[in-house]
Amino acid sequence: MSEAGQTETALGQSPCFTPGTRLHQELSIYVHLPFCIQKCVYCAFDSVVGSETDLLAWHQAILRDLELQAYHLAQRYQYVVSLFFGGGTPSLLSPRLIGEIIDLVQSLWTCSTSMEITMEANPESVTEAKLHGWRRAGVNRLSLGVQAMSDHRLFLLGRPHDSAMVQRAFQAARTEGFDNINLDLIYGSPQHTPEQWRWELDQAMALEPEHFSCYSLSIEPGTPLAEQLSLGQCALPPEDILETIHFLTVESLVIQGWERYEVSNYARPDYCCRHNLGIWRSGDYVGVGPAAHGKTTLDDWTEVRTVNHWPVQRYVHALERGEVPFQWVEVSSRREAAVDCLLMGLRLASGIPRQLYLDRAGVDLLETKGREVQMLIQEGLLHVDTASIRLSARGMDLLNSCLEWLI
Numbered sequence: 267m268s269e270a271g272q273t274e275t276a277l278g279q280s281p282c283f284t285p286g287t288r289l290h291q292e293l294s295i296y297v298h299l300p301f302c303i304q305k306c307v308y309c310a311f312d313s314v315v316g317s318e319t320d321l322l323a324w325h326q327a328i329l330r331d332l333e334l335q336a337y338h339l340a341q342r343y344q345y346v347v348s349l350f351f352g353g354g355t356p357s358l359l360s361p362r363l364i365g366e367i368i369d370l371v372q373s374l375w376t377c378s379t380s381m382e383i384t385m386e387a388n389p390e391s392v393t394e395a396k397l398h399g400w401r402r403a404g405v406n407r408l409s410l411g412v413q414a415m416s417d418h419r420l421f422l423l424g425r426p427h428d429s430a431m432v433q434r435a436f437q438a439a440r441t442e443g444f445d446n447i448n449l450d451l452i453y454g455s456p457q458h459t460p461e462q463w464r465w466e467l468d469q470a471m472a473l474e475p476e477h478f479s480c481y482s483l484s485i486e487p488g489t490p491l492a493e494q495l496s497l498g499q500c501a502l503p504p505e506d507i508l509e510t511i512h513f514l515t516v517e518s519l520v521i522q523g524w525e526r527y528e529v530s531n532y533a534r535p536d537y538c539c540r541h542n543l544g545i546w547r548s549g550d551y552v553g554v555g556p557a558a559h560g561k562t563t564l565d566d567w568t569e570v571r572t573v574n575h576w577p578v579q580r581y582v583h584a585l586e587r588g589e590v591p592f593q594w595v596e597v598s599s600r601r602e603a604a605v606d607c608l609l610m611g612l613r614l615a616s617g618i619p620r621q622l623y624l625d626r627a628g629v630d631l632l633e634t635k636g637r638e639v640q641m642l643i644q645e646g647l648l649h650v651d652t653a654s655i656r657l658s659a660r661g662m663d664l665l666n667s668c669l670e671w672l673i
């Protein structure tokens with residue numbers, strides 16, 4: 267990795283930033299809005315409580331960042347297939363600011379006519395007027411940061427919304443014509459029980475969203491929740507309860523028609539998240555915004571990875587001075603790219619196309635890990651055919667153990 271001071275040298279030398287062949291046809295763009303109205307107790311994401319002035323400075327910086335990255339990269343890609351506003355709380359953005367970003371993306375890059383434009387939205391900052399404006403601006407997929415369906419659990423997680431706001435935001439989004447909605451849910455918070463979760467899942471499924479993301483709560487060092495746990499002020503559910511909750515999630519959603527297409531993601535047919543699919547399938551992405559990550563695959567299948575400056579002011583000031591906003595630039599070897607292909611691709615129920623792995627690694631997985639592959643097949647954890655390598659449903663539940671054998 268290079269320090270920020272070496273960034274421009276590294277960029278100048280990198281074939282990634284000189285006009286190249288159109289090796290990679292599809293690109294995703296991620297826009298990171300790092301502001302929230304308060305910090306949730308479990309949050310270790312790159313987010314801060316920000317003012318209106320911060321938000322406007324961020325917006326100007328985003329427009330510059332998009333121009334700069336398009337100047338270097340746009341010719342490498344045939345079209346942009348997805349634009350994702352993540353955070354933080356992107357729903358703090360007015361339709362006007364969102365619209366300016368979408369318009370700029372469409373003027374700088376060639377975009378697919380069916381480009382997926384997702385916005386993460388937190389229920390407390392969703393209004394009918396904003397929904398109307400976001401939709402008019404081009405947002406066609408909404409990802410609601412619901413996290414829990416009970417007021418008690420929302421309180422424990424330190425979320426600023428309640429369950430009534432979830433219902434209201436969801437119904438308002440439907441009324442405004444959003445027909446592709448994801449609900450983000452978290453299970454395994456302190457004292458969580460399978461009975462509570464079953465009730466919450468029933469409530470969430472009754473809304474009939476097109477997509478669910480269901481993650482187990484992860485405890486990150488330095489967060490208020492980690493502190494509460496270390497002081498014995500609360501306790502996480504034991505492993506067997508977490509396992510029960512996980513299996514309950516898979517069973518309930520699958521029986522009701524949401525396909526488990528990724529370890530933690532479920533969708534109605536044709537409603538998988540196109541943006542995340544691109545990343546799980548080793549696709550390239552541009553990251554704009556503070557702390558956003560980007561990845562460009564070079565013609566020799568090595569990868570250039572970038573991470574933007576953090577904190578926000580450093581990112582904004584770099585762009586105000588006309589500098590590249592990268593904090594890190596790293597060129598991954600082909601071997602690292604192949605490992606990443608496994609880490610990402612085996613999360614998907616459809617697995618990894620054999621040819622994709624061969625391109626990345628330069629050698630078939632069965633040649634380098636034949637014995638391990640056979641063992642996982644015999645254990646019923648892995649399927650291999652001429653087209654793909656994929657984990658079984660049980661293999662997906664044991665993802666980390668399977669990866670240890672294959673990497």
Ligand code: SF4
Nearest residue numbers: 302305306309313354
């Ligand atoms: S809304 Fe998300 S990003 Fe913001 S503080 Fe809560 S968990 Fe963190």
